[in-house]
Amino acid sequence: MKLPAVSILIIFFLLPPVSSHAQVEAPRPVAAHGQVHTEMIRIPAGKFQPFLLAADQKHERHVAAFLLGQHAVTNAEFLQFVKANPQWRRSSVPRLFADNNYLSQWAGDENIGNAAIRRSPVTNISWFAANAYCKWLGKRLPSLDEWEYAAAARPENADPGADLSRIILGWYDHPTPAILPAVESTYRNTLGLWDMHGLIWEWVDDFNSVMLQGGNFYCAAGSAGTANKADYAAYMRYAFRESLQATYTVGSLGFRCAQDIK
């Protein structure tokens, strides 16, 4: 395994406890956050075939039922989090938890500025920040398997022959717009989830668990071990996740929260 991956794993083991200490008090009940009430959709248990397989993985993966946010977390929602947790302000966040571009689309520490992006997904947030937000609400980030499973659902009302990868590749084909569109602006899938593709990339809890290029990737162009070699859209999601570290922030990368079913 290549060195950065090792160091990320080490960070994973070492830092989350630190960050949860840094991250205010214990999670409060959801009801305490009046302004932040993204509807959670129940995702039924099921099986799916992951795009990329580690050597010891079974081809079909089982995903237990869970809850997933109907849409990505917005700038307005994230502002509530920052107001309640000043250590996550742009000017206070330690570089250990987010790089220099953290919330760089905002006008100030507790000021989004541009009203046009209030309902747009919050981007330029690190894995640590996304993780802290979800914990603040008593939730968590979805796992890679959960996210991929939920995102594989077809758009509702889609033509029978409609191809999900067309939506995804269509997004890749266009440059990032100056103003990121609002959530619920692309499509809703048959599970009731909005914008799973075509709006932003999304953090998952274990974003770096499957290594696309570790070892012999370049000789095999990453094709060894893929379930579907023509699924270029999936290649790109995995390549993107792999290029990340937990402190990184990217203008097209946001998140949504998940929750266990009690």
Added chain:
Amino acid sequence: MKKSSSSKRILQPTAVLLLAGFAISVITACNQAGGTKPAPNDTATVIGEYTADLTHAPFVPVARNYPKTEKVIVNIEVVEKVMKLSDGVTYTFWTFGGTVPGPFIRVQEGDEVELHLSNNPNNKMPHNIDLHAVNGPGGGAEATLTVPGHTSTFSFRVLNPGLYVYHCATAPVGMHIANGMYGLIQVEPRGGLPKVDKEFYLMQGEFYTKGKNGAPGLQPFDMDKAIKEQPEYVVFNGAVGAASGNNALRANVGDHIRLYIGNGGPNLASSFHVIGQIFDTVFQEGGSEANHNVATTLIPAGGAAIVEFTCKEPGTYSIVDHSIFRAFNQGALAQLVVAGNADKVVYSGKISDELYQPGGAVATQEPADPAAPDLPLAERFKQGQQLFEMNCSSCHQSTGLGMPGAIPPLAKSDFLMKRSDEGIGILLNGINNEPITVNGNHFQGVMPKLSLSDDQIANILTYVRNSWGNKSLVVQEKQVKKARNQ
């Protein structure tokens, strides 16, 4: 910055040590770089440092030719942006340095290259760079995988002289290359290449768009066509017409020319050829072996070649992929315009054109056509369409759009529609390299004088002047006759 300077910084606290350190490091450096034989890996001490001048195609940085091994800083930014692929056709290119191909990097054998790859924060994709000049895993790809808004740095020694392709190698690799992520790095042999008058940088690549060649608007990438290796566009320097017409390469009679040609692919090998030139020297595959007197050289995808020739005659020379439908139907056409005086001994031009009658048959006089009847527009239009397809469409295209940079459009052509002679003169006489301007674009080329009857010319012009958005009256045979007799 010299190595001694860094010693200086470290030893700053003590003046005595500073001087001692300075002296020692200079002496060491001289000994290692000058006297001794290079180690197997030729990792001689680096003397000096500079930031590389990078150029965008068709330009090539000036060779610096220095006696020692230097450290060269190369800064490249990856930008995803919409640019023109052809007239009326745009594409979201993924670029090194904002252009296709990426910047030309020129370093010298033995140099230590420190490469900084920045991924523009507005980009969506992670990117990296695999330089074929690198000895090491992935050619630098693993070391440079970079998320938007970050910069990766790695360094390598260029141990092998030659001309090499670099490209993005982030999954899915084929798509990153198909979107334009490639360029050339020239590792100059010690002592440099012989001096020439002009050097140019051309790089071939093909594009797989959802819409067919010429379909307007922002065209998405088509994965199926890429897998089948059936591109819609094959171009030099990232767009149809990027190195022809107003953008043509220019030289003078007597100039020694050196072309650095790369092939980014992603799929096709190029049958590289300059129509009407013979390469005095070809460094095939960008290697060290010189081949001489070659007209067409093969350049593999992900490969390169250096070709050298001398411009002996003035004129416009087409630079093509001699897999020839790519040149005339898909855009693989660049031009070299050579100015100067003609040498009739080297090339006479057409000396004569006489009637050829095998068997000595007497040419039958065309019967004098007593009447040139006026026909309705619909009839001439129908006949004209067939004649156009047979005689004109291979160049001007069935769409009437021509080929940007090479063949002028007929559709909504101000040049054609504003003429007082309805275009009759063009068909009667052809066009012989006279520069013309059509809808603001400049063209210079030859349209042959075709052997068409007056009736046929009237039909073709009626069709052309009433198709693709053009609208005018019918052109009658008697108008053509009148013009011919003037």
